[in-house]
Amino acid sequence: MDYLVNINWNKITPCLVLLVLEVMLEFSECATPVEVNKHLDLGRDFLARGQLSDALTHYHAAVEGDPHNYLTYFKRGTVYYALGKAKFALQDFTKVLEMKSDFTSARLQRANVYLKLAQYSDAKEDYLQVTYADPYNEEALSQYHRIDELVEELRLVEAYYRGGEFRAAAELATRLLDVSPWSAHLRQLRAECYIALNDLFSAVSDIRSVNRLQQDSTDGYYRLATLLYRLGHVSDSLKEIRECLKLDPEHKKCFPFYKKVKKIDKLLLECEEQSSAxxxxxxxxxxxxxxxxxxxxxxxxxxxxxxxxxxxxxxxxxxxxxxxxxxxxxxxxxxxxxxxxxxxxxxxxxxxxxxxxxxxxxxxxxxxxxxxxxxxxxxx
Missing domain, CATH: 1.25.40.10 (Tetratricopeptide repeat domain)
Incomplete structure (x- = not known):
């Protein structure tokens, strides 16, 4: 106990006081069960009315107030799924299964997310697990038996693309995207086919979707900016290349292209203003x-x-x-x-x-x- 005698209590006491205050503040900020239930009720009401963003706000609050309730994560994941936010839906459904591995509804929903992402092997495994728990689940059985066909079609799309059969690849990719609309890989592949077919407008649409699905992609913004520039949409090109530079101000491709497009856009704007004047x-x-x-x-x-x-x-x-x-x-x-x-x-x-x-x-x-x-x- 001698070490306690040697402690400078004048220096340590303020630290202890701050620590105690921080702990007290954390307890005071925790939502009560009543508040959590209120958020859940409001989230359910907004969800029933189709106001998904408002529902999501309340489910966020419910998760923060009670981070150990697997049902709350499931409800929030369902809203993410409805909003098309695959990454966050996947995280929530996975969290649910970590907390309660036998929750079949969460596993089925996660399988559906994997299916929309064209992650077919992961989807097949989850559908299989659902059929083990619920042998009469028609959705899981149907999708499980469909997966092998989808895997084969994806292989064909890639083979057509490598073989230069761009129209066939684009058409088959379109069919797959009806099932897997959140697949960045499929959309990127179809965009490359459209570029090869000189259908730049369709390629732009797909690359925009890829950029939404793969956030923070400098290569995606650069590709989109160059396509828009080729279409003569200089102002739109400038907007997209700026998004690239927000992520990486010294990007080797984006920065020199930005300087060029900025100059052209300024001159074309001057043409318009000078003509009007x-x-x-x-x-x-x-x-x-x-x-x-x-x-x-x-x-x-x-x-x-x-x-x-x-x-x-x-x-x-x-x-x-x-x-x-x-x-x-x-x-x-x-x-x-x-x-x-x-x-x-x-x-x-x-x-x-x-x-x-x-x-x-x-x-x-x-x-x-x-x-x-x-x-x-x-x-x-």
């Missing part, structure tokens, strides 16, 4: 800068040439406008561009050509510009 010469200069910075990605080049065509026409530089409009139309047919070219032709006194070009887009439901150009021809 009737600063057509400045608009032409900004469009020319875009073309100097980007000469490979067709749809970005198209956006720049479209502004060049529009602003040159409005600036009454009709000869140059005719060349710019023609260059843009070689890349993509566009009703508004046809109107601009018609205006340029009329400005050059080429009335027959101008009138002919106005007839084409007059049937286009999204623009009324051709009428203005057409009205100029009879005036001369």
């Amino acid at each position: 009737r600063q057509f010469g400045a608009c032409v200069d900004s469009a020319a800068k875009v073309l100097r910075a980007e000469d490979e990605v067709t749809l970005v080049v198209f956006e720049a040439k479209k502004w060049m065509c529009s602003c040159l026409t409005k600036d009454e530089q009709f000869a140059e406008a005719l060349t710019a409009c023609g260059g843009a139309l070689e890349l993509q047919r566009d009703a508004r561009l046809l109107c601009e070219r018609a205006d340029a032709l009329l400005g050059l006194d080429m009335y027959d050509d101008g009138e002919r070009h106005t007839r084409i887009p007059n049937t286009h439901v999204h623009t009324r510009r051709p009428g203005a150009a057409a009205r100029r021809a009879p005036a001369v």
Whole structure:
């Protein structure tokens, strides 16, 4: 006991006081059984009304108030499942089974999560365990006997992809995704097939889904940003590449791409603002800068040439406008561009050509510009 005599109690007493206060605070913050039950009741009510986010809030509180109640984890896992939050649903159902391994409903729900994730071997094992506990469970029996077919189809998708049969792979992946919509692997595989088939819009949709399923994926954000850029959606591309840099500010691919896209986006925005302000010469200069910075990605080049065509026409530089409009139309047919070219032709006194070009887009439901150009021809 001599060591107690040598202790400097003046120094230790404040620490002991703080420790006691912390323990008392923890006890005071613990929810009472009444409060936990209230959260469970509210969670059930919100769940019955389909207000899943509100239900989840109360189940969170119930779990915090009573972290040893397996039923509370099960209820929260069910809400996660309904919200499509596979990762958290899986965690809660696994926690339930750690606390009560014979809870068949939790095992069946976990098997369903595995199935939606295309983790077929894990799903098969859980379905099998359910049939041991409940031999007449029709859902478990049906899904258990279905798994081998799904495994074979997944193998075929991968084989088709490796063999370059992208359309067949995409079609079979689509069928599998009806069963396993939370599979990032399947969506990524189908996205790669769509890219190979030059269906970039469909690829973008799948990669967005992959990024939601695999949060914090710098490669996913980079891939999405590059696809959007190829589609000419520069502002959207900039938004996605910024998400990559939030995760890794010095990412080797994202950072240089960000600098390029930021510059292009700024110049295209200047084109729009300068055109609105009737600063057509400045608009032409900004469009020319875009073309100097980007000469490979067709749809970005198209956006720049479209502004060049529009602003040159409005600036009454009709000869140059005719060349710019023609260059843009070689890349993509566009009703508004046809109107601009018609205006340029009329400005050059080429009335027959101008009138002919106005007839084409007059049937286009999204623009009324051709009428203005057409009205100029009879005036001369």
